[in-house]
Amino acid sequence: MEPVNSLVIVGAQWGDEGKGKVIDYLSSKADLVARFQGGDNAGHTVVYGANIFKLHHVPSGILNPNTLCLLGNGMVINPLVLVRELDELEKRGIDTSNLRISAKAHLILSYHQALDEANELMLADKKIGTTGRGIGPAYADKMLRRGIRASALANPELFGERLAEALPLQNRILKDIFGHPGFDLKEMIDLYRPALERLGPLVIDTASLLAKQMAEGKKVLFEGAQGALLDIDHGTYPYVTSSSTVAAAAASGTGLGPASVNKVLGVIKAYTTRVGEGPFPTEDLSEAGDQLRERGSEFGTTTGRPRRCGWFDAVIARYAARINGLTGLAVTKLDVLSGMEVINLAVSYRCRGQEIDYFPEGFDDLSQCEPLYKSFPGWDEDLSRVRAYEELPNAAKDFLKALEDSVGVRIDLVSVGPDRSQTIICKDSQIEIWSNTRQE
Numbered sequence: 471m472e473p474v475n476s477l478v479i480v481g482a483q484w485g486d487e488g489k490g491k492v493i494d495y496l497s498s499k500a501d502l503v504a505r506f507q508g509g510d511n512a513g514h515t516v517v518y519g520a521n522i523f524k525l526h527h528v529p530s531g532i533l534n535p536n537t538l539c540l541l542g543n544g545m546v547i548n549p550l551v552l553v554r555e556l557d558e559l560e561k562r563g564i565d566t567s568n569l570r571i572s573a574k575a576h577l578i579l580s581y582h583q584a585l586d587e588a589n590e591l592m593l594a595d596k597k598i599g600t601t602g603r604g605i606g607p608a609y610a611d612k613m614l615r616r617g618i619r620a621s622a623l624a625n626p627e628l629f630g631e632r633l634a635e636a637l638p639l640q641n642r643i644l645k646d647i648f649g650h651p652g653f654d655l656k657e658m659i660d661l662y663r664p665a666l667e668r669l670g671p672l673v674i675d676t677a678s679l680l681a682k683q684m685a686e687g688k689k690v691l692f693e694g695a696q697g698a699l700l701d702i703d704h705g706t707y708p709y710v711t712s713s714s715t716v717a718a719a720a721a722s723g724t725g726l727g728p729a730s731v732n733k734v735l736g737v738i739k740a741y742t743t744r745v746g747e748g749p750f751p752t753e754d755l756s757e758a759g760d761q762l763r764e765r766g767s768e769f770g771t772t773t774g775r776p777r778r779c780g781w782f783d784a785v786i787a788r789y790a791a792r793i794n795g796l797t798g799l800a801v802t803k804l805d806v807l808s809g810m811e812v813i814n815l816a817v818s819y820r821c822r823g824q825e826i827d828y829f830p831e832g833f834d835d836l837s838q839c840e841p842l843y844k845s846f847p848g849w850d851e852d853l854s855r856v857r858a859y860e861e862l863p864n865a866a867k868d869f870l871k872a873l874e875d876s877v878g879v880r881i882d883l884v885s886v887g888p889d890r891s892q893t894i895i896c897k898d899s900q901i902e903i904w905s906n907t908r909q910e
């Protein structure tokens with residue numbers, strides 16, 4: 471089988487699929503891990519023995535001392551939050567000197583966060599349910615060609631100039647539309663000075679570094695944040711995030727051509743969750759949904775909000791497989807299903823009286839969809855110690871087989887607990903090849 475030298479990892483549902491754990495596991499074999507979109511709205515939890523790390527900007531690869539970590543040009547970065555994240559990691563003995571920031575990434579500044587919160591308040595019951603991190607306003611400024619790029623972190627004079635240009639308009643919007651007091655230029659410069667000192671030296675041309683490393687045959691992992699259904703174009707718009715979360719964005723968000731990436735792993739939970747507002751056909755508001763939330767500790771890493779929970783939805787999974795070009799699946803949190811009497815899997819929807827097996831184009835249609843389930847008997851065995859596919863109970867294997875068949879993409883990896891070690895790698899999968907071909 472051909473070697474796997476570049477692998478994109480994306481969420482195949484509404485985010486929170488457990489990408490952090492999978493990326494951490496795979497990054498031990500990577501020379502480089504690059505993020506390509508999103509910002510600190512992401513919350514990747516990595517558990518290593520007794521240590522729990524909650525990462526927001528920094529790629530999960532930072533926990534591996536030999537892995538170079540890049541924040542790509544497609545990202546939006548909050549310098550104050552990034553400094554706090556790095557300090558926290560350093561305090562816990564993690565060397566963060568392998569992090570580099572693309573000069574072309576955009577900055578999330580105080581006024582973006584204020585605008586995010588003010589927008590949500592104004593939308594009232596039509597709110598998106600954002601993480602409140604300023605993601606939408608920062609991307610909006612980028613597209614309006616008035617954002618401030620990370621290159622300014624390395625040049626305090628330029629940062630001051632850009633801020634002086636940006637602030638009058640931002641303050642006018644905040645004051646006149648939202649009744650917010652606005653921000654003072656000098657106070658902002660003082661607030662950001664330490665972050666500029668700390669982060670400035672990390673700002674480089676990450677795209678040429680990446681291209682050079684790939685030309686040398688180095689192994690690269692592209693770390694997606696959020697998930698397919700939160701994609702700005704293909705997700706459940708307007709209840710989405712403000713970036714391209716699909717695999718194709720790995721190329722543009724790091725400065726490569728599309729052919730540079732050869733494999734795409736979709737991370738998918740054995741059930742479904744969603745935070746924030748918007749349609750969610752398999753949401754289960756009964757006891758089963760509560761059980762999934764409690765057993766799976768389904769509370770947001772970034773906001774602490776309880777996640778909405780429901781059964782696995784093969785319709786959205788097939789859609790995610792198509793828009794990402796998935797070449798394999800990593801099924802996470804299978805252990806959470808232990809002890810459930812019956813396990814449901816949605817194979818199709820009933821939409822306005824018709825059975826459909828595809829994801830409807832329109833948002834209005836999706837809110838009208840009712841899932842049609844196939845039910846499976848559950849199992850009682852604790853899966854947390856299982857390390858080989860064959861050792862899984864037959865009922866769990868039957869469920870996984872049905873999941874794989876209904877999505878039409880093979881399962882490469884199954885996660886049975888939050889720890890690195892609680893991982894099953896399927897034989898002859900692209901992940902087994904990835905794991906066995908470390909470039910020394």
Ligand code: IMP
Pocket residue numbers: 484485486511512513598599600601602603604605606695696700709710711712745746747
């Ligand atoms: P924003 O990205 O903060 O603008 O939020 C937009 C939508 O994306 C909201 O529904 C959020 O809950 C959701 N969202 C953003 N980041 C994540 C994530 O990392 N996991 C799950 N949902 C997310």
